[in-house]
Amino acid sequence: MSSTVTMAAYGDALIAELSLAFELVLGGSVVATSGPPAQSDGWAATFTAAGDLVGTITAWMDRAGSALLAQRVTSTDAPDDAVVADMLKEMWSQAAGALSVKAPFTGVRLTLDGPPLPAAGDRQLAAYTIAFAADGSAQVAVSGAVRAAELTTAAAPPARASEIHARQAPPAAAAPNLDVVLDIDLPLIVRFGRTLMTLKTLAALGPGSILDMGRSPDEPVEILVGEQVIARGEVVIAGGNYGVRITDLVSPSDRIKALEG
Secondary structure, three states: OOOOHHHHHHHHHHHHHHHHHHHHHHHOOOOEEEEEOOOEEEEEEEEEEEEEEEEEEEEEHHHHHHHHHHHHHHHHOOOHHHHHHHHHHHHHEEEEEEHHOOOOOOOOOEEEOOOOOOOOOOOEEEEEEEEEOEEEEEEEEEEEEEEOOEEOOOOOOOOOHHHOOOOOOOOOOOOHHHHHHOOHHHHEEEEEEOOOOOHHHOOOOOOOOOOOOOOOOOOOEEEEEEEEEEEEEEEEEEEOEEEEEEEEEEOHHHHHHHHHH
């Protein structure tokens, strides 16, 4: 069985998340529209993909747009290359992280291979133009050398008689150990939303400040064990206290992985 996630769909979704990050950081409306191929010089962040997509994914942004965005984010007139690269690393990483908890992309995991590096545009690669101000925009593109992960059953070597006996033997001593594990308390986290802000904005927060979490009130909240989302639900009042009614659960195997983590 193969994953239904395609590189094209993932790339479009990643750019949409980046646009949302622009909006949260800069304020105002941000619009992403498909545009001409990526031809100018820019910066490329390379990720290793695992899970539903396996291979390498490259996220590119043109140099002029990157510099202007860094200027707006850092309130610096002429940010140097190190500042631009660091800003791009954070923005692309945040976009990938936000996408990792949204269906149908929860099975795709990206790991940044290193800091963004200068890279020429690809004349064959369609790009998006993200307009983040009346006088500002950036050209972005996402490409990948990936394949959909396949779940296959490999042929196993013949089992020895001792192995067969071990697998068939009743787990007499397993039950008490399992009971001990099941009694362990685990911290359960309900995540209402998430946002991205500059250090300058964070330092300016005070009593009465309002944070836009980038979600509508009727969207489901996320329930996590550790860093793993195990369920989603809606906020309710139960016995005078806040509670969460479960509306969606991840698969049992994914829940076990969350417990192991």
